[in-house]
Amino acid sequence: GxxxxxxxxxxxxxxxxxxxxxxxxxxxxxxxxxxxxxxxxxxxxxxxxxxxxxxxxxxxxxxxxxxxxxxxxxxxxLTSMDSINDCQDSTFTDQTTARSPLVSDCEVICKNIAGGGTWTVQSATQHQLVQYGTCAWGVEGNYKPRLFSYKVGNQDIIDTITDSIRMFTASDPNGNLVVQSYGYMSCQGLFIGEGYHPVKWGLYRNPGS
Missing domain, CATH: 1.20.5 (Single alpha-helices involved in coiled-coils or other helix-helix interfaces)
Structure with missing residues (x-):
């Protein structure tokens, strides 16, 4: 149905x-x-x-x-910023004497900071940033007409040391390779938009050696 x-x-x-x-x-x-x-x-x-x-x-x-x-x-x-440049090209002046630091000690500095790094520095006085054995590296900012802070990268230090070794290496009375120098370069200010500041750097004998 x-x-x-x-x-x-x-x-x-x-x-x-x-x-x-x-x-x-x-x-x-x-x-x-x-x-x-x-x-x-x-x-x-x-x-x-x-x-x-x-x-x-x-x-x-x-x-x-x-x-x-x-x-x-x-x-x-340190993986993404192994080589840091905070400064521009530099001048070089030879100061090598028999009492200058050993080239081998200066080369150790380069190896020790090769992993990366930036140093923030105030312009008022001279600052020794790195040292090993007889070798030291420092900077001094021209603080006039005002104080400022600036940055120095690990590659800036490495470049000035290796270029100094290449240009100015000499032998002391004992036959050891030695080097000493200084120069001027412009380094980036700490704050964005601040520009670059004139800086004097030096590669010299570590006062504690």
């Missing part, structure tokens, strides 16, 4: 002539396939998450600590 609901059709196979049993079988297969797909999707998500969290670092550290170490290694200022 008109009140009857037409039953859903289910294909009857020659191997299974029972419509009800065959429909149940199809539903069972469908459910199994769906579960397999869900399991595969879940495994893929977990594998991706594990790969994203993997940090090739010290396995003895906790995951949180290893993540922090990786970020620090990637953003370390």
């Amino acid at each position: 008109s009140d009857q609901v037409e039953p859903k059709l289910c294909k009857i196979s020659s191997y299974n002539p029972s419509p009800i049993h065959h429909c149940s079988y199809q539903r069972l297969i469908f459910v199994k396939m769906l579960l397999n797909k869900l399991a595969l999707a879940a495994f893929t998500v977990l594998a991706s998450a594990h790969a994203a969290l993997a940090v090739p670092s010290n396995p003895n550290l906790s995951l949180k600590t290893r993540d922090i170490v990786s970020v620090l290694n990637a953003t370390s200022p």
Whole structure:
């Protein structure tokens, strides 16, 4: 009659002539396939998450600590700013004597600061920034007509030392290689927009040696 609901059709196979049993079988297969797909999707998500969290670092550290170490290694200022120039070209004047610092000590200074660094200096007095053994390097700003602060980069120091060694190296009475010099250059002011300031630098014998 008109009140009857037409039953859903289910294909009857020659191997299974029972419509009800065959429909149940199809539903069972469908459910199994769906579960397999869900399991595969879940495994893929977990594998991706594990790969994203993997940090090739010290396995003895906790995951949180290893993540922090990786970020620090990637953003370390000494990694991204190994060579810092805060000053412009320099003049050079030879002052080498028998009492000048050893070239070998001055070369150690260059090696020690090769990793990076900037020194902030006030112009009022002379400042000895680095030293090793008999060798020292310092700067002095011309503070007139006013005091100011300026920056000196590690590469500025390295360049003036290596250029002095190249141009002015001599032998003392004992046959040791020695060097001493000074020069003038302009170094960047501490504050943005301040420009450059005249600076005198010196490569000389360390007073404590």
